[in-house]
Amino acid sequence: MNNTNINELPTVYDAKETEEEIYKFWEDGEFFKADAHSEKPPYSIVIPPPNVTGVLHMGHALDGTLQDILTRYHRMSGYEALWLPGTDHAGIATQAVVEKKLRGEGLTRHDLGREKFLEETWKWANEHKSEILHQFKRLGASFDLSRERFTFDKGCSDAVKEVFVRLYEKGLIYKGAYIVNWCPRCQSAISDIETNYETEQGHLWEISYPLKGEPGAIIVATTRPETIFGDVAIAVNPTDHKYKELVGKTVVIPLSGREIPIIEDEYVDKNFGTGAVKITPAHDPNDYEVGKRHGLEPIWVIDEEGKMKACGAVPPELHNLDRYEAREKIIGMLSYQNFLLRVRDHEHNVGKCQRCNTTIEPLLSEQWFVKMEPLAKEAIAAVKDGRIKFIPQRWEKDYLGWMENIRDWCISRQLWWGHQIPAYYHKETGEMVVAKENPDPNMYVQDSDVLDTWFSSGLWPFSTMGFPNSETDDFKKFYPTSVLVTGFDIIFFWVARMITMGLEFTKKAPFSTVYIHGLIRDEKGQKMSKSKGNTINPVEIIDKYGCDALRFTLTSLCTYGGQDIKISDERFEYGRNFANKIWNASRFVLMNLEGVDNNDFDRNALTIPDKWILDKLNKTAEIVNDNIKNYRIGEVAHVLYDYFWNDLCDWYLETAKIQLNDENQKLNTQRVLRYVLDMSLRMLHPIMPHLTERIWQLIPRNYEAKAIMVCDYPVFNKDLEFPAEAEEMNLTIETIRSLRNVRQSLNISTSLKINAEIRAEGHELDVFKIIEPYIKRLAKVENITYGELNATVPPQSASAVVASSKIIIPLAGLIDIEEEIKRQEKKLNKLVTEKNSLEGRMNNAKFVENAPKELIEQTKARIDEINLQSGAINELINSLSVKA
């Protein structure tokens, strides 16, 4: 790397080559490895483990970039930084994709059997695990692969067993029959938050249930006529006089003949439907509660596959019929026998499986649950008392709202891929033992269900650090972690569970900050998904634009409010162009560092532009540190972009060219350039690691260091403040801009040399004399002369007013007087408008009375300045008009 010939560096930054080479350099040097025995204060982040179902998407790229920026920044800022990588076994999701693959081969998991199926799934998981980690490397991730973890590895599995047993012993895990969300396709229970509701256009059927042994009937409205065979009662509201006389009577279920009572229950809404509800406790959560209150035994009529159960309660011709086919058929039968009185269109919400979008079947079923309320107490307190802070803070409200209305968590899944529940049943007595190990494999069989995948991810911050052993080096050094970085979509699924579990089992909040960023969407604002075909693969973007370009662009799009981020391919040109700008600016500096010595710059030999850029750099460092600490990471990107491009490239490098040509200034300018480039690269490094490392390696350094990634991050330095020179440079810039403006607006060719007469007094005059060379070169001025401030304006000349001085540009034969007058009038108008507004304020007694002193003084000063400048412009216009 160090043998590179600077003059042969390509003019276009080659991201691909650089990234590969640099990442390898970091890996070989073991720069990402965290030391648990370090004296430095710890900074740790555990990655939200990506599912092993697939590959990296843009959301991971954003999430990973932000974590890497925080990790790299803190590593450079004196912390022992650990970013712990890993993946999630993603129980239901992974099983689904593997089953899908098997289906392609004409197989089901049952054909393979549990053991063989798990083998297949492990294979799949391992392949994707390495693919995902490889992609994270392409992203420049500075994570410590020696600590890589998997939610289903030995350590995490031990943690799961430990937690399960302890919660069970504490009475916080129980097993029981409740209505759960059952996915007939996944063949498993799923939790409430894995169920999404969709509005569907359905029907409300009114069915007549005849009274037993007497004429008359009660009419019931239902959206699910196929469940009538599971009815155990008809319920009406106790205050509903319409049905007063029917309560206590018996009706006969149509098509079935079974007899059920008419009961009263508060749950019934008099105004909905007919005011009479069929009660089906086995297939509806509300009905289940009603049934329980009235001591009614549930009757199952739909099975786990969503088919009509082949049982006595269901007429034989419907046995094993799909629930929707059965519905059609039942409607026909009811209609034929005149039990169906009315059909109405009815919009209602239907639960869908988040994973496969199959309509959920509420099913009474025996499952395992975590009693959440006792655990939620501390999780609520931790956020309320500030032990855990959400950024942006508004998410705390969502979190607390959910926690405060927490419902028990159904944790058992009827799957194979996952942590098998550590409950064992005696083969003969059926006695159940909950323990980490099977008490006697000959006599006990393990519960066949596995745990919800989020159960293990909920332990992630501490299961990865050695838990249940809290004496490991990593646990002691790196737990609790510093911050959790994730999207808002998994606050309930994951963040909430980590907080409850962390507090319960480690007595500490697993992280003190939850940094929530927006979600990545396509250019139309739609969520990216494979089925929509609107996904953008981050690796393709990296191939096309470069990793640092991707990282910079994504970072720049992060707002403090955590808005969703719309991206399209072309947006990454922003980052690519910036990377190229950095590359070329650096190339320029490096090409001009030949012959530089090993000394730091000489403070006494600094020029105005030198001091100005040092001042800018210093201020930028201050702002950048402040912004990173406050998680305003998008702002960091903007500030650095503005500093690097607009200050460093557009102005300082241009002035440096002049100084480099001056033998007296050359050496010190080189030293300043070296320092400024070095510090600028360091500031950029956390966002754009490869490019900055690559260039830094080429700087002829006067200190020892192995890599930029372990250099100190620049901080504000009181000794590098140069306010006076900063002001003087502003005068320089303004003067040059005015001259350029004159040239352009009067259509004076750049090849044409012009002269300028500067009319200034006092300090401004002194400054002009110093900055003359810069003005000459950057504004392409041939000669500069000096004159009296109040002398008359020569004919045929353009002019500009800068600060308190005037610049006169004689343009005999070149100038269109009318144009110049117009130009000046435009400027004057602007000033006059501003002045009117300011004077309006100053004439307002209340403003003068109430506004802060500094603002009033500022306003006065500005009015003075405007008066001066507009006076000068008036004078110019007058002299031009006379001559015209």
Added chain:
RNA sequence: GGGCGUUUAGCUCAGUUGGUAGAGCGUCUCCCUUACAAGGAGAGGGUCGAGAGUUCGAGUCUCCCAACGCCCACCA
């Protein structure tokens, strides 16, 4: 039904203690000036969704309305 977010230049979006608006892209003009045409220089472009209020002063605070988006709850 409850809650949250968004509405600012043609487009995409910034704008943290209230002090008369910024960026990138796009547009117009000029320029291959020995770091960079993925570039340089100059310019144009906004009554900050509507309305009301507080204030000397509101894109920024309060209220109300509208449109779009999201979350939670849930109606047999």
